[in-house]
Amino acid sequence: MGKLLCGVDIGGTKLSTALITESGEIIDKCIECDHVDKPECLMVDQITYTINRLLRHNGLQEADLLGIGIGCAGHIRFRDGVIITTSNLKGYKNYPLRGAVQAKFQIPVFLDNDANAQAFGEFKFGAGKGFDSMVFLTISTGIGAGIIINHKLYRGMTGTAGEFGHTIVEPDSRLTCTCGNRGCLMACACGMALPHLFRQKTEAGMTCTLDLPPSFDFGSVDGKLLKQGLDQEDPLSMEIILDSARYVGIGIYNIFQALNPPLIVLGGGLMSWGNFYLNRLKKHFMIMPGIWSLILFQSLFQR
Amino acid sequence: MGKLLCGVDIGGTKLSTALITESGEIIDKCIECDHVDKPECLMVDQITYTINRLLRHNGLQEADLLGIGIGCAGHIRFRDGVIITTSNLKGYKNYPLRGAVQAKFQIPVFLDNDANAQAFGEFKFGAGKGFDSMVFLTISTGIGAGIIINHKLYRGMTGTAGEFGHTIVEPDSRLTCTCGNRGCLMACACGMALPHLFRQKTEAGMTCTLDLPPSFDFGSVDGKLLKQGLDQEDPLSMEIILDSARYVGIGIYNIFQALNPPLIVLGGGLMSWGNFYLNRLKKHFMIMPGIWSLILFQSLFQR
Numbered sequence: 039m040g041k042l043l044c045g046v047d048i049g050g051t052k053l054s055t056a057l058i059t060e061s062g063e064i065i066d067k068c069i070e071c072d073h074v075d076k077p078e079c080l081m082v083d084q085i086t087y088t089i090n091r092l093l094r095h096n097g098l099q100e101a102d103l104l105g106i107g108i109g110c111a112g113h114i115r116f117r118d119g120v121i122i123t124t125s126n127l128k129g130y131k132n133y134p135l136r137g138a139v140q141a142k143f144q145i146p147v148f149l150d151n152d153a154n155a156q157a158f159g160e161f162k163f164g165a166g167k168g169f170d171s172m173v174f175l176t177i178s179t180g181i182g183a184g185i186i187i188n189h190k191l192y193r194g195m196t197g198t199a200g201e202f203g204h205t206i207v208e209p210d211s212r213l214t215c216t217c218g219n220r221g222c223l224m225a226c227a228c229g230m231a232l233p234h235l236f237r238q239k240t241e242a243g244m245t246c247t248l249d250l251p252p253s254f255d256f257g258s259v260d261g262k263l264l265k266q267g268l269d270q271e272d273p274l275s276m277e278i279i280l281d282s283a284r285y286v287g288i289g290i291y292n293i294f295q296a297l298n299p300p301l302i303v304l305g306g307g308l309m310s311w312g313n314f315y316l317n318r319l320k321k322h323f324m325i326m327p328g329i330w331s332l333i334l335f336q337s338l339f340q341r
Numbered sequence: 342m343g344k345l346l347c348g349v350d351i352g353g354t355k356l357s358t359a360l361i362t363e364s365g366e367i368i369d370k371c372i373e374c375d376h377v378d379k380p381e382c383l384m385v386d387q388i389t390y391t392i393n394r395l396l397r398h399n400g401l402q403e404a405d406l407l408g409i410g411i412g413c414a415g416h417i418r419f420r421d422g423v424i425i426t427t428s429n430l431k432g433y434k435n436y437p438l439r440g441a442v443q444a445k446f447q448i449p450v451f452l453d454n455d456a457n458a459q460a461f462g463e464f465k466f467g468a469g470k471g472f473d474s475m476v477f478l479t480i481s482t483g484i485g486a487g488i489i490i491n492h493k494l495y496r497g498m499t500g501t502a503g504e505f506g507h508t509i510v511e512p513d514s515r516l517t518c519t520c521g522n523r524g525c526l527m528a529c530a531c532g533m534a535l536p537h538l539f540r541q542k543t544e545a546g547m548t549c550t551l552d553l554p555p556s557f558d559f560g561s562v563d564g565k566l567l568k569q570g571l572d573q574e575d576p577l578s579m580e581i582i583l584d585s586a587r588y589v590g591i592g593i594y595n596i597f598q599a600l601n602p603p604l605i606v607l608g609g610g611l612m613s614w615g616n617f618y619l620n621r622l623k624k625h626f627m628i629m630p631g632i633w634s635l636i637l638f639q640s641l642f643q644r
Contacts, residue, residue, distance in 0.1 A: 298497025
C-alpha cells in the first residue's frame, strides 16, 4: 500500500477525521461532536490525539502519511494557514491553526476553507472527476463555494474567493446576514436563516401542521425539522423550502453569469431536502435564458 | 519602429479603429458612426476599408501589422470567432465575424467580447498595469466585465464569463433586462435602464427641473441628459444617478465576494457622471464588511 493522506474537517457540529488513500478511498474515520466550545489550544490537542489514535488503530505511523489537510469554515488565509474569522466556532480570530498543528507533526500540514477543500475533493474523486473547471456550492448552516479553474483552486487575492453566500441578492430584505449586511444569499436561504423564515411565516399567520411544543423556540428550527415538515406535507415547511430553492436558484444563475463554469456541484446539509428542493431549484434557474450548457451534479459524497 | 497592432471596437454607437504600437501608444485612429444599420457583409467591408485607409494614410502596409483584434459587445465565442448574440446590432446571430474579416487579410485576426478586450487593454497598458489579476467593469449602454486571472483573460466554458450585468440583484424588480429576466444588474443600473427609471420617477410625481419639450419622449433619456440634469442639480436626475450608484455598488461588492480580485477597474460611458456618482458608489460598498483590501481605479483611457 502506498502512503496515505489524513483529512480533518472542522465543522460547526462535527469534527471529522479520516485516513484516505491517494485514490480517495476512506480507510478509517472518526467523527466527534465535543469540539465546538473548546479553546483553540484544546482543539489542536484533540485533532492531534485523534489523528494519532486513528494511526495506531490501523497499525500505522506518522511516516505512513503524506500529509494532513484541514478544512475549516470561515475566511481562511491559505498561504500562512491562518483562520481570519469563523462564525462556527468561538474565538479563532487570526488564529494560526496550521502552525499550531504543524508543531505536533513532522509531515506537512495544510489549512484551507472547508468549501475549497470539499470542492477539491469533488474535483479529484467525486462529481467533478474528468472536468477541468467547476464550482462546488455547499448549502448548509451557511452557504459557501470553492472554485476550480484549470485543475487548480482559485482563491483570489486574500484567499476568500467563492464567498457566493455573501453576494447580495435582495438589497431591501429584512433578513440580516452574520456579516452584518442585509439580503446576502446566506441571509435568505441557508440553515442559519431558517429560524427567521419560520418565525416570519408563523407571525404572518401561515398554517403549520407540525406538532410543536407550546413553548416552541424558533431558534431550534433547522433543516431536519423542515425535512420532517416536508415528509408530513406541512404547508409552512414546504413554503420555506420553496423560497430557499428560489434564492439558491438565483445564486446558481449568478455563478453561471460570473464564471461560466461547465459544472456546478451541489452539497451541504440542506440537500437532504431531496428532489422536492432540487427540482424547484433547477426549475427556477434552468428556465432563465442563457443556461444552455451548464451541468448540475449532486455531491458524490453525500448521495 | 517595430510592428504595429490594429484594434477595432464595434460599439452600439461608434465603430472605432486604431493603429497601436506594441507598448500601447495610439498612432492613428478613425471613429465612424454609420455602421449600426449595415448588414453583416457591409460591416466587414467597412472594417476592411477603414483598416486599409489607416495603413495607407500612415505610409504602411498590411505586413507592418502583427495582427488585428476586434472587440464586440455581446456573447462572443472566442475560440472560433463567432458572435453568438449581440443586442447592439441587428442580425449577427451566430455570425462568424472573425472568419469573414480574416478572409480579407493575411495577418491573424481575433474577435473577443468588448469588455474582455477592454479589460486586457487596461491590464496591459492602463489602470491594471503591474497587477497579476483584475476585473474590468464597464457601465455603459449595458454592463459587462472582463476577468483577468494570472495575466490571462478568464473566459469560462463557452466564453461568456464576466457577465455580471446579467447577475440578478433585485428578483422582484419591475425592470426587465434585454435578456428577459427581471432585476438583472443591467436592468437596474445601465444606460438602457435610464428611460424606464426616468418614466417611473416622473409618474411617481417627482420634480424634474430640466427644460424638457412638451412632447418629450422618455425613450431619449440617456447618460448625457442625466449629466446635464446633474450639472443643473435637477432632483430627479440626481436621484436616478444615486439609485444606479447603489446597484453598481452592490455589483462591485458581489464581484469582490465571488472573485476576491486585488483590483476592479471601472469604465464605460456612465462614468462621465463623475465624482457625484463614483463617491456614492464607493460609499455604498466600501462600508460593507469584508472590503478591506480591494483597490478601485478608473479606466486610464477614459479619465
